[in-house]
Structure formats: C-alpha cells, structure tokens
Amino acid sequence: MWSVWLSVISLLIVISTHWVYRWRNPKCKGKLPPGSMGIPLIGETLDFLVSNNSLDTPPFIKKRMMKFGPIFRTSLAGRPMVVSSDPEFNYYVFQQEGKLVEQWYMDSFSKLLGQDVTRLSNQRNIHKYLRNTILSHVGPEALKDKLLPYLEDAISQKFQGWSKLPSLEVKKSLAVMIFKLTAKLLISYDAEKSGDNIDDFFSNFMEGFMKLPINIPGTAYHKCLQKRQKVVNLITNIYEERKRNPEIGKGDFLDQILMDMKTETFLTDKFIIYVMFGLLLASFETISSTLTLAIKLLSDKPKVVQELTEEHEAIIKSREDANSGLTWKEYKSMTFTHNVVNESLRLASVAPGILRKTIQDIEVNGYTIPKGWSLMVVPSAIQLNPNIYEDPLSFDPWRWQGISANVTAKNFIPFGAGMRTCAGADFSKVFMGxxxxxxxxxxxxxxxxxxxxxxxxxxxxxxxxxxxVLTKHA
Incomplete structure (x- = not known):
C-alpha cells in the first residue's frame, strides 16, 4: 500500500515540477525577452499592485527596467506579458494595429465594460464608426463651433458653488462635475432634475478597479462592480425611455447611435449601454486625475501660477467686452496654458499601462514576443524618462518651449497613440484649458x-x- 502511495506522490511531484518549469520557461520559437514569470497562476501580480508614494514610475517597472532593460517579460493576472518602455518599439507597435497587435483588456476591465464591447471594439469597422461618431460630438469642430462656451459656463457655475463651501475634496468634486457634464453632452442626462445621488458613483473607482479582481462582498473590486451597476442602470433607464419615445430627440450622441441602429447591425441594446458607460468612465478619469494633480503642482509653484494668470488676464484685457466668453482664437493663443496642461499630463500618466495582444510573433532587439501574449506599454516609464526629460519629476511647463513634435510623437502618449489614440483627447485638453x-x-x-x-x-x-476656493475679491 505504501508503495502505491509513494508512486502516486512521486508522479504528482514530477507533474508539478514539469508544470512549474513550463510556467517559468514558456514555449517560444525564438528567444524570449529577459524577465521572470513569477508564481504559477498569480505570476508577479502582487508585486505589480504594490502602492508607491511617488509620481515616479512604479517600483515594479523601474526595478525590472534596471535589471532587464526597457523590454522584459512577466506574468500579470495569469497572463504572459511583455512590458515595454522602449519608445521606438512602442511607436512601431502602435502603427501595427490590426497587423501585429490588437487591443486587449485585462479580465477585470473587460467585465466592467462588458465582454461584447471589448470583443467587438477590436473590429476595425466598428472602431472606426465609434471614433468618428464620438469626434462628431466632442471633437475639434464641435468644440470650436458650440462646446467652448458651454464648457466655460458649466465650469464657472461650479466654481461659484465651490467658493461658498468651507472646503472640498478636489478629485471627487471634479469627477462628479465631469460626469454630470459629459453625461449631459452624450445622453442629455440632467443630474439636478433626476434627483439621483451620483456623488458616489465614481468615487475611488479606479483604485477599486486596479485591485485583485476578487468579486466577494467587502472587497474593493466588488464595490467597484456595484458602482458600475448603478451607472449602467442609470444609462439603461435613459436609453429605454429614449427608444420608446424617439420624438423626444435631443440631438446628442445617443440620438445618433439610436438612428444608426437601423443600418449598423452591431448596435445592440447591450452594446450601446456599455459603450456609453465606457465613454463616461474614460472622460472623467483622465481629466479629474490630471486636474487634481495640476492643482497640487500649481500650489507648490507660485511662479507658474503667476505666468498663467498674466496670460489669461492679457486675454481679457485685449477684448472689447471684458465680460464676453472665451473664443476659439483665444483658446488657441494660450501658449503657456497648453504647456501647463502638457506638463500635467506628462507627470500624471493616468493610465498604468496601454495594453495590446500580439496576433503574430514579433521580433524586437533579437527577442521574440510570441503570438497570443499580452503587451503592456507603460506611459510613466516613457514620460518620466530622464534621457528625454531633464529632471523628469520636476513640474516645469517651460520645458515644452523647446520640445519638438518628433520627440513628443514617441515620448508623450497620455492619450495612447496610433489609430487608437483617444477620440476625447482634444475635449480633455480644452476642458483643462x-x-x-x-x-x-x-x-x-x-x-x-x-x-x-x-x-x-x-x-x-x-x-x-x-x-x-475663494473669489479673488474675497
């Protein structure tokens, strides 16, 4: 009997040893990039999620860059992955969308957005449709023709309310404002009339999403999913009412997408609802986080505030009517403001990583990234590169006076790059300006x-x- 048990145990040990070996040494037709696959199944996920009390590139990335170079392999959330901070390689990859790589989301994010949305959005014709539709409502022409005064009025009203409060928490207050504003633009949702308490919808949303995707009551990820469902329910109610009563007609993004349902077969009810959710999520997170950081950085740099103030006061003084609203020409003339926005975006690096999946083997620097692997481009590692940006952790808007477009094309990617550059990039920058x-x-x-x-x-x-917040005359 003991011999049977010893044989079983020996067999299990051999199988386990082989499995661990295969995990740590994945199959590859060429030579894999250097790195480590970590613990079986978990990989190096726990190290990746460790918090860092700094704006600097996360220690997980920085340590491995120093040890293995700008391109290394790892395993996150059970997936084999190559992480890249090589600007030349990243630029090349972003130009190969649909040929060598396709967009990919971690399972936790895919569940938030809906797996149908993440799957269908990879199809080029669907992505092109969504991008063009979004741009028609919040792109440069829409901003120039009608949205600029709308944004100025909405922001001014919010500041009036903030100036009456003893204090406010910046990130949450900005997230609520941006959510209300973009929801009104996209689906004509009026938060004041609806009576819904949306303050908690996106509170600490991304922090919860970036935790381990364990959907158990009490966990951060579970709370994140609950908040997601509140927003989805809100969007669903608006969508169903508009579909029942098309004569309501608001002329917004939802109206257009409902009209296009007649000709575009991929526009199902579920797809539309989760696309709306994804757009709201994308708009509020980048803007609110970047502006919160900007306020923190400006508070520590009175010289930057002084130059900003002088630029904007000069714009007002040059008007025939000092009380008239901002014009597109005035916005485009805000040279130093654009530098402040770019510098804030550079330091914020809101997206922890831009993800793709390889659909062909990719050769780079003598290494092979196998087909089916995930690829993560890390914006913070690129935008905080001391070889490109002198004293990279310093808030220095003046540095942008001497940076050429050739440099920023490969070393400044706050909105991604290539054909999947965020369609809301101009909206975000105008809002911040x-x-x-x-x-x-x-x-x-x-x-x-x-x-x-x-x-x-x-x-x-x-x-x-x-x-x-106080008015200047207070």
Whole structure:
C-alpha cells in the first residue's frame, strides 16, 4: 500500500515540477525577452499592485527596467506579458494595429465594460464608426463651433458653488462635475432634475478597479462592480425611455447611435449601454486625475501660477467686452496654458499601462514576443524618462518651449497613440484649458488638508487633496 502511495506522490511531484518549469520557461520559437514569470497562476501580480508614494514610475517597472532593460517579460493576472518602455518599439507597435497587435483588456476591465464591447471594439469597422461618431460630438469642430462656451459656463457655475463651501475634496468634486457634464453632452442626462445621488458613483473607482479582481462582498473590486451597476442602470433607464419615445430627440450622441441602429447591425441594446458607460468612465478619469494633480503642482509653484494668470488676464484685457466668453482664437493663443496642461499630463500618466495582444510573433532587439501574449506599454516609464526629460519629476511647463513634435510623437502618449489614440483627447485638453482660465482669473485657492500623491499603480491621492476656493475679491 505504501508503495502505491509513494508512486502516486512521486508522479504528482514530477507533474508539478514539469508544470512549474513550463510556467517559468514558456514555449517560444525564438528567444524570449529577459524577465521572470513569477508564481504559477498569480505570476508577479502582487508585486505589480504594490502602492508607491511617488509620481515616479512604479517600483515594479523601474526595478525590472534596471535589471532587464526597457523590454522584459512577466506574468500579470495569469497572463504572459511583455512590458515595454522602449519608445521606438512602442511607436512601431502602435502603427501595427490590426497587423501585429490588437487591443486587449485585462479580465477585470473587460467585465466592467462588458465582454461584447471589448470583443467587438477590436473590429476595425466598428472602431472606426465609434471614433468618428464620438469626434462628431466632442471633437475639434464641435468644440470650436458650440462646446467652448458651454464648457466655460458649466465650469464657472461650479466654481461659484465651490467658493461658498468651507472646503472640498478636489478629485471627487471634479469627477462628479465631469460626469454630470459629459453625461449631459452624450445622453442629455440632467443630474439636478433626476434627483439621483451620483456623488458616489465614481468615487475611488479606479483604485477599486486596479485591485485583485476578487468579486466577494467587502472587497474593493466588488464595490467597484456595484458602482458600475448603478451607472449602467442609470444609462439603461435613459436609453429605454429614449427608444420608446424617439420624438423626444435631443440631438446628442445617443440620438445618433439610436438612428444608426437601423443600418449598423452591431448596435445592440447591450452594446450601446456599455459603450456609453465606457465613454463616461474614460472622460472623467483622465481629466479629474490630471486636474487634481495640476492643482497640487500649481500650489507648490507660485511662479507658474503667476505666468498663467498674466496670460489669461492679457486675454481679457485685449477684448472689447471684458465680460464676453472665451473664443476659439483665444483658446488657441494660450501658449503657456497648453504647456501647463502638457506638463500635467506628462507627470500624471493616468493610465498604468496601454495594453495590446500580439496576433503574430514579433521580433524586437533579437527577442521574440510570441503570438497570443499580452503587451503592456507603460506611459510613466516613457514620460518620466530622464534621457528625454531633464529632471523628469520636476513640474516645469517651460520645458515644452523647446520640445519638438518628433520627440513628443514617441515620448508623450497620455492619450495612447496610433489609430487608437483617444477620440476625447482634444475635449480633455480644452476642458483643462478652460478650467485653468476660470480658476486663475476669478479665484484663488489654498490646500487645507492632504496632498499625498501615489501610484496604486493608477494615479491616486491618498486621503484626498482638500482645498478652499475663494473669489479673488474675497
């Protein structure tokens, strides 16, 4: 009997040893990039999720870059993955969308957006349709023709309310404002009339999403899914009412997509609802995180605030009517403001990584990235590269006066790159520019609590940054 048990145990040991060996040494037709696959199944996920109380590139990435170079292999969330901070290789990969790589999402994010949406959005014709439709509503022409005064009015009204409060938490307040504003633009949702309490919908949303995807009550990821469902329910109610009563007609994104259902077979009810959710999520996170960081950085750099103020006051003084709203020409003339926005985006690096999946073997620097592997491009490692940006952790908007377009094409990717560059990039930058215009011309602020900046690996702010906003004459 003992001999039978010894044989079984020996067999299990041999099988386990072989399995571990295969995990640590994946099959490859060529030579894999250097690195480690970590623990079977878990990989190096736990190390990747360790928080870092700094704006710097996360330690997980930085340590491996120093040990293995700009391209290395690892395993995250059970997937074999190559991580790249090589700007030349990244630029090449982004140009090969649909040929060598395709968009890919981690399972946790795929569940949030809906697996049908993430699967269908990889199809070039569907992606092109969505991109063109989004641009028609929030792209440069829409911003120039009608959205600029709308944004200025909405931001001004919000500041008036903030100036009456003893304090406010910046990230949450910005997230709520942006959610209300973009929801009104996309689906004509009026938060004030609806009576819904949306303040908690996106509170600490990304922090929860970046935790381990364990859907058990009490976990951060479970709370994240619950918040997702609240937003999906809200969108579903608006969608179903509009579909029942098409004569309501708002002329918004939802109206257009409902009209296109007659000709575009991929536009199903579920697909539309989760596309709406994805757009709201994408818009609020980049803008709110970047502007929160900008306020923190500006608070520490009075010289930057002074130059910003001088630029915007000069715009107002040059008008025939000082109380008239911003024009597109004035926005385009905000040279220093654009530098502040770019510098804030560079340091924020809101996206922890831009993900793709290889659909062919890829050769790079003598290594082979096998077909079916995931590829992560790390914006912070690129945008905080000391070889490109001198003293990279320093908030220095003046550095943008001497940076050429050739450099930024490969070393500045806050909105991604290639054919999948975020369609809301211009909207985000205009929003931030208008926000800064209203802030420095009419208000002053003081940080009264908090101020910690961290990566989780998403950009986070600890217990929050709390400020008091006062009108300039107060």
């Amino acid at each position: 208008v926000f800064l215009h209203v802030l420095v011309t009419k208000y002053r602020w003081t940080i009264i609590k908090g101020g910690q900046v961290m990566r989780t690996p998403a950009l986070g702010f600890g217990d929050g940054i709390h400020i008091q």
